[in-house]
Amino acid sequence: MRFKSEQHFRMADRLSCKSIDEPNPEKRQRLEAMSRVFRRLAVKAYIAADADIKPRDWSKYNVDATLIGLIDPPSPWDSLEEWQAYSAELDRMPPSxxxxxxxxxxxxxxxxxxxxxx
Structure with missing residues (x-):
């Protein structure tokens, strides 16, 4: 059975909330790592369902490089277009x-x- 991306995002959010209340630092790190996995699963599920978005080749991003400067990200409340423009600007930066x-x-x-x- 395949899950929808919304379901993966909900699980990632639950795990993140649970990690905030976790007093044990090791368990907190495990919960955050699991949350990140669920967020990536949500993205993969959405990309598989949307023909307009092509999957990204992450293999070239395994370089430890120093950046000359960073771009400030938009806030979560900014528009979709602003986030897409931010993503396009990041694409033009050297991979790291x-x-x-x-x-x-x-x-x-x-x-x-x-x-x-x-």
Missing amino acids: KLVRLLLEEAEETIIRKKLGLL
Whole structure:
């Protein structure tokens, strides 16, 4: 049985909320790691269902590079167009592990906005 991206996002949110209240730092890290996995599953599920979005090749983003400067991300309440423009700006930056994290966050926010979850 396949789950919808909304269901994965809900589970990720539950795990994040649970990790905030967790006093044990090791368990908190495990909960946050599981939350990240569910967020990535939600993105994958949405990309598989939407023909307009192509999957990204993350293999080139495994470089430890220093950045000359960073772009301030939009707030979660900014429009979908602003988040898409931010994602396009990140695409023009040299690939690195940090840029990958920022791109993943941008993808998640864009998809949440498209689903009406933000």
